[in-house]
Amino acid sequence: MRVLGIETSCDETAVALVETNPWSTDILSQVVSSQIELHRPYGGVVPEMATREHLRNLPLLVPQVLKDLNLGLDSIDAVAATEGPGLASSLLIGHSYARAMAVALSKPMIGVNHLEGHLYSPFFASRRTVEFPFVGLIASGGHTLLVHALGWDRYIKLGSTVDDAAGEAFDKVAKLLGLPYPGGPEIERVAIKGNPEAFGLPRSFPERDNLNFSFSGLKTAVRFFYEKSAPMQPDPVWSYDLCASFQKAVVDVLVRKSIQAVAQARVDRLAVSGGVLCNKMLRDELEFACYEAGIDLIVAEPAFCTDNAGMIAGAAAEKMAAGIKPRCGDDINPNLNLFAPEPQGDMARGLTAAIKLKNRQTEQVPQQSSVPYPGEVEVW
Ligand code: KG4
Numbered sequence: 117m118r119v120l121g122i123e124t125s126c127d128e129t130a131v132a133l134v135e136t137n138p139w140s141t142d143i144l145s146q147v148v149s150s151q152i153e154l155h156r157p158y159g160g161v162v163p164e165m166a167t168r169e170h171l172r173n174l175p176l177l178v179p180q181v182l183k184d185l186n187l188g189l190d191s192i193d194a195v196a197a198t199e200g201p202g203l204a205s206s207l208l209i210g211h212s213y214a215r216a217m218a219v220a221l222s223k224p225m226i227g228v229n230h231l232e233g234h235l236y237s238p239f240f241a242s243r244r245t246v247e248f249p250f251v252g253l254i255a256s257g258g259h260t261l262l263v264h265a266l267g268w269d270r271y272i273k274l275g276s277t278v279d280d281a282a283g284e285a286f287d288k289v290a291k292l293l294g295l296p297y298p299g300g301p302e303i304e305r306v307a308i309k310g311n312p313e314a315f316g317l318p319r320s321f322p323e324r325d326n327l328n329f330s331f332s333g334l335k336t337a338v339r340f341f342y343e344k345s346a347p348m349q350p351d352p353v354w355s356y357d358l359c360a361s362f363q364k365a366v367v368d369v370l371v372r373k374s375i376q377a378v379a380q381a382r383v384d385r386l387a388v389s390g391g392v393l394c395n396k397m398l399r400d401e402l403e404f405a406c407y408e409a410g411i412d413l414i415v416a417e418p419a420f421c422t423d424n425a426g427m428i429a430g431a432a433a434e435k436m437a438a439g440i441k442p443r444c445g446d447d448i449n450p451n452l453n454l455f456a457p458e459p460q461g462d463m464a465r466g467l468t469a470a471i472k473l474k475n476r477q478t479e480q481v482p483q484q485s486s487v488p489y490p491g492e493v494e495v496w
């Protein structure tokens with residue numbers, strides 16, 4: 117089965133064709149048109165410009181993917197597009213294009229949750245089929261999320277940011293220091309020259325059982341040191357140190373909480389993705405911490421960490437192959453949730469009672485995890 121995927125949730129126009137076979141899902145071709153240069157002068161994504169760019173790019177990229185493979189439209193079995201979350205106007209372009217294609221070709225149209233695509237992309241990029249259960253870390257410009265993935269469409273939120281996303285913090289700190297957008301790669305470039313221990317920056321929610329993130333205090337601390345240091349020190353070395361210390365603080369928190377999440381969920385697999393996972397220090401530290409804790413780390417190559425269409429087409433194809441009825445993709449939802457809505461009233465009380473009962477039952481059964489529990493792992 118071949119699925120054409122379209123991703124336009126933010127500032128990347130991406131199209132990919134994937135093919136499922138009994139062993140894996142393979143990417144046949146992918147093209148990504150990044151709009152970074154377009155938005156750079158504005159210090160962030162300008163939604164209207166992104167929309168116009170998607171509109172210009174899509175009619176060029178779809179034929180290009182097929183031409184690269186010498187295939188015609190008749191080789192497509194289904195069309196998938198990002199349904200949400202994302203920028204409404206950007207989502208609408210990709211989604212409408214995909215719907216029109218599906219109607220014209222009389223093929224199914226599948227709406228995919230962008231976050232589910234990210235969760236799945238490390239497997240896909242490593243040419244592995246999805247293996248549940250696992251803990252997923254998504255760290256991008258819009259999200260910082262820890263998810264316990266039990267199966268397709270069965271996700272439990274373990275933690276998320278209460279303010280800025282990790283990538284957003286990189287972008288805002290870079291702006292403060294006069295570095296261009298997007299800030300992540302720029303901070304990483306400067307941080308190589310600095311000392312990560314030079315500034316004592318705060319780490320959010322140090323409690324072991326709290327898997328939420330907060331980056332606004334860290335951002336404020338960077339501002340404080342910047343305003344103190346900038347007028348007094350003409351030598352820019354302090355700014356290299358500040359970048360290195362900031363990067364280290366974000367990496368420490370992401371690594372520590374991911375390892376804690378794996379222990380709390382009692383699994384032994386961690387899949388990580390999102391633009392921030394392009395960061396070399398984060399990748400290295402995750403690899404080291406997972407090796408120490410005996411966790412199977414599945415990390416996508418950088419091209420599959422940032423937004424791409426392979427993850428959208430791949431998630432749709434794997435779900436169909438697994439016999440999951442795909443979302444029919446009638447409309448976009450900029451606030452699309454990955455998790456079932458929180459139960460209310462009697463249902464909530466019933467669920468709380470069920471969880472208590474389940475916990476009591478599992479307490480009696482010895483757990484089969486090789487991963488240490490929170491309190492037994494120390495990765496600082
Ligand atoms: O996943 P992504 O491409 O788009 C969103 O869905 O948001 O992530 C973009 C984010 C930006 O905030 C960017 O600064 C950050 O990922 N980023 C990085 C690096 N490369 C991209 N952050 C830290 N280090 C990097 N090397």
Ligand code: ZN
Nearest residue numbers: 234256422423
């Ligand atoms: Zn994304």
